Amino acid sequence: QSALTQPRSVSGSPGQSVTISCTGTSSDVGGYNYVSWYQQHPGKAPKLMIYDVSKRPSGVPDRFSGSKSGNTASLTISGLQAEDEADYYCCSFAGSYTLYVFGIGTKVTVL
Amino acid sequence: EVQVVESGGGLVQPGRSLRLSCTTSGFTFGDYAMSWFRQAPGKGLEWVGFVRSKHYGGTTEYAASVKGRFSISRDDSKSIAYLQMNSLKIEDTAVYYCARHNGYFFDYWGQGTLVTVSS
Numbered sequence: 001q002s003a004l005t006q007p008r009s010v011s012g013s014p015g016q017s018v019t020i021s022c023t024g025t026s027s028d029v030g031g032y033n034y035v036s037w038y039q040q041h042p043g044k045a046p047k048l049m050i051y052d053v054s055k056r057p058s059g060v061p062d063r064f065s066g067s068k069s070g071n072t073a074s075l076t077i078s079g080l081q082a083e084d085e086a087d088y089y090c091c092s093f094a095g096s097y098t099l100y101v102f103g104i105g106t107k108v109t110v111l
Numbered sequence: 112e113v114q115v116v117e118s119g120g121g122l123v124q125p126g127r128s129l130r131l132s133c134t135t136s137g138f139t140f141g142d143y144a145m146s147w148f149r150q151a152p153g154k155g156l157e158w159v160g161f162v163r164s165k166h167y168g169g170t171t172e173y174a175a176s177v178k179g180r181f182s183i184s185r186d187d188s189k190s191i192a193y194l195q196m197n198s199l200k201i202e203d204t205a206v207y208y209c210a211r212h213n214g215y216f217f218d219y220w221g222q223g224t225l226v227t228v229s230s
Contacts, residue, residue, distance in 0.1 A: 034215035051216035
């Protein structure tokens with residue numbers, strides 16, 4: 001099972017919006033509404049930002065949103081802030097054999 | 112407050128074994144599955160495996176990369192999950208994380224413990 005495809009990096013100025021794509025196949029992203037997104041600052045543990053494609057856990061700012069179309073899921077950060085600079089990973093359930101697959105990760109830089 | 116703390120990492124020679132612990136508090140441990148992950152230096156996250164709650168039989172699932180070498184268990188009386196790693200290889204070098212497995216996502220993560228496999 002290959003890793004999900006994410007852009008290596010995206011960047012934006014404070015206040016702008018950025019979108020990170022996460023492309024898989026019909027066996028993972030396209031086959032289930034079980035995509036989650038994790039934020040990881042350097043040297044820190046991952047933090048859940050979005051689950052089940054578009055649901056936001058309590059405490060995550062509403063400028064983080066998720067969506068999915070076909071085999072591609074997306075994470076959008078609106079009103080970019082300095083503290084949003086981090087690595088972001090998508091993860092998808094991939095069926096009863098592979099179970100879970102992660103994306104390669106995207107580094108978000110706030111200019 | 113939910114807390115998840117990994118321990119047991121260290122330097123180990125290729126071919127040897129190591130057991131990691133994931134100690135939790137702040138939630139009813141027995142109601143949840145627990146997953147393990149790893150992150151090789153400078154690389155992305157990789158799901159390693161998970162143990163279901165006793166309600167779902169306490170059974171386990173593993174990534175192909177570790178199946179047959181790694182095993183996960185749980186002690187609900189102590190709120191601890193374990194990752195037993197056997198026949199370790201140099202490529203198993205990574206920070207190992209555990210997380211509460213909630214549905215099809217992972218909502219509380221520990222800070223990780225570093226495992227270095229080297230002669």
